[in-house]
Amino acid sequence: MVVNLIIFSNIETNQNGESRCKTFYTRSYKSNDKAECERNHEYIRFVITKGFSLDELNLTQEKINLLFSNINSYVRKCLNNKTPYELFVERFGLDFANVLGICTINPRNVNLKPDLIK
Secondary structure, eight states, X not given: OHHHHHHHHHHHBOTTSOBOOOOOOOOTTOGGGSHHHHHHHHHHHHHSXXXXXXXXXXXXXXXXXXXXXXXXXXXXGGGTSBOHHHHHHHHHOHHHHHHHTXXXXXXXXXXXXXXXXX
16 A cells, blocks of 8 residues: 555655645546546456456456556547557656556557457
């Protein structure tokens, strides 16, 4: 839990301790609390289809990082044809993105199909 607090602290404040944003936790089953991330849930379901047991996937941190690297490298029209990864790096820097274990995937190579993490 200490690591999570450090990461959220780095997201919320810059190197000078100035506030950049606020991190909030949301309530379960309240999609209107987290509307911006609901699309990511849909992308997760492209890869991990409903009815498929997560226990069968043998998910490792590397597979999860790969999944979210692909999701966050998918170009979004609502982001002015940028990727969430690009915006994150612009805002927080490449070093911080590397700490999270997420990397950029060439948009032509983004894979949001079940074979991605098998």
